[in-house]
Amino acid sequence: MSENFADRLTAAIIGKSSQVCVGLDPRLDSIPSVILEEHRPAEGANGCGRSEAAAAIEQFCAGIIEAVAPSVAAVKPQLACFEPYGPPGIRALRHTCRRAAEAGLLVIADAKRGDIGISAESYSAAFIGRPRGLEGDLDNFGADAMTVNPLFGSDGVEPFIRDCAGYGKGLFVLVRTSNPGASELQALELSGGGTVSDRLAGMVVDWGRDLVGESGYSSIGAVVGATDSSAIGGFREMMPGVFFLLPGYGAQGASAGDVAAAFDSDGLGALVTASRSIIYAGNDASYAEAAAAAAERMRVELWEASH
Template sequence: MKSLIIDKLFNRVKERGVVCVGLDTALEYIPSYIFEGRSEVEALVEFNKAIIDATIDVAACFKVQIAYYESLGLKGMMAYKETLDYLREKDAIIIADIKRGDIAATAKQYAKAHFEGDFEADFITLSPYMGMDSIEPYMPYIEKGDKGIFSLVRTSNPGAEDIEMLKTVDSRDVYKVVGDKIAEIGKEVIGQCGYSSIGGVIGCTHVEEGIEIRKRFKNMFFLIPGYGAQGGKADDVALYLNSGNGGVVNSSRAILLAYKKQEGREKEFAICAREEVIRMRDEIKAAVESL
């Protein structure tokens, strides 16, 4: 059995912990002094590089949310590219949070755009709610072994109840139907670690479902949002992991803005980010050990 990208991510979690650093970088997050003598793009990239350098050895991976860059137009997309380039230089595992959900020829172009060229990433996020044919165009890349996806399954936002919790004719929740189908496709690309390169986005804010979800999707690696700002706690996250692995836990604002919680540390923003990653990592590890 050949090694897949999911094996690399699994091993990073073993080595560095479960934290996924979210580079959802808004201009207002950046300390004012960084803009001195720099353009907005230069300041954004400088900020991201400092965060990456400070956290690379204590984070499993980095998630770059494309919307924060698209909103700035062409200059923002240059910052996106330069951030991806720098992550690749550091041998970081990159999750491009793009949430594409189209089919056929359009999806093939999305796959080419984000698995090759200027915007290449290791994993991308997808929305499967048009059907499983929205996943198929990405499979040739995934089957080669060095790419993977995280498909939306059970999200952490309140509006998830509108669709994901609807009952189907066989009394399953919609998200379970979606998850079951994703898990079935994922059997084609199981790594040496026992997890599939087709993972799921599983929010940690629905604690009462945590144990069932982990048991139901045993070969699915989770990208777990909802920790911190959305109310998820370390004890909640622990339910979605398997002995501290089987998922990565994303945090964005809490890491990027950690310096704002401590007066006078603006110029130590990267150190503050590192401290927050370590605090989060250790808190989740302790919660796992207490189960």
């Protein structure tokens, strides 16, 4: 486990012939009703409590993981979808991360955490490091990597980087997000030239210098939205050796052609995420088969567009 994260990710991509990462964004109002029915507490109840909700999303994620495992390199559980269910939700997240690891998938905790000093250390400990002063079962979520928000600057990101170095883990730092509002702040032009995102790109390159693996990529990667396809090539040039995590494929509108510029000539260096277009490809009892087919289709599309 102390192997370089970028090397482990590269091996997984080559091993599966897949640059696909499935986003696990389970929502109570989107998962198949057959699953909800199993966990509905009583006749006549319109909704369920936190424990039942958490059990339902955990079961749904388990089905998705098993279904997509042959076609994908990694999964990306979205923390926001588990937190509303309190302690049972966090337990469901933990089980989901473990189940994905047991299925041979890399786990990227989509936490988008960001803070300073001791707080940044604690967030890192929760997801990729080890809490101080504890004995026993120390690997909280067992994630291989996590997403972080760089608004705080270097001293906010360094605690995470230290744990990447110490435990063979990885980061994906937000550089350019896939939403329309991203332009309001991230695309602002700086008086010294370039945009806020460009500056972030330079910072990510610096932060990752000491964690470059045998693959030529660093364990400190970047989130680059796939929805602005014209920008991807520019970011690739600015960040050689930086692994890209590209959200925005499928439901958000990006295609295999849109993300082609993110890959190197071997089809490596980038992982493309999709969530809704895969996990909600079917919404009845055959949801897992539908997800498996959608994941395999995406795998083939990306592999062919990049090779």
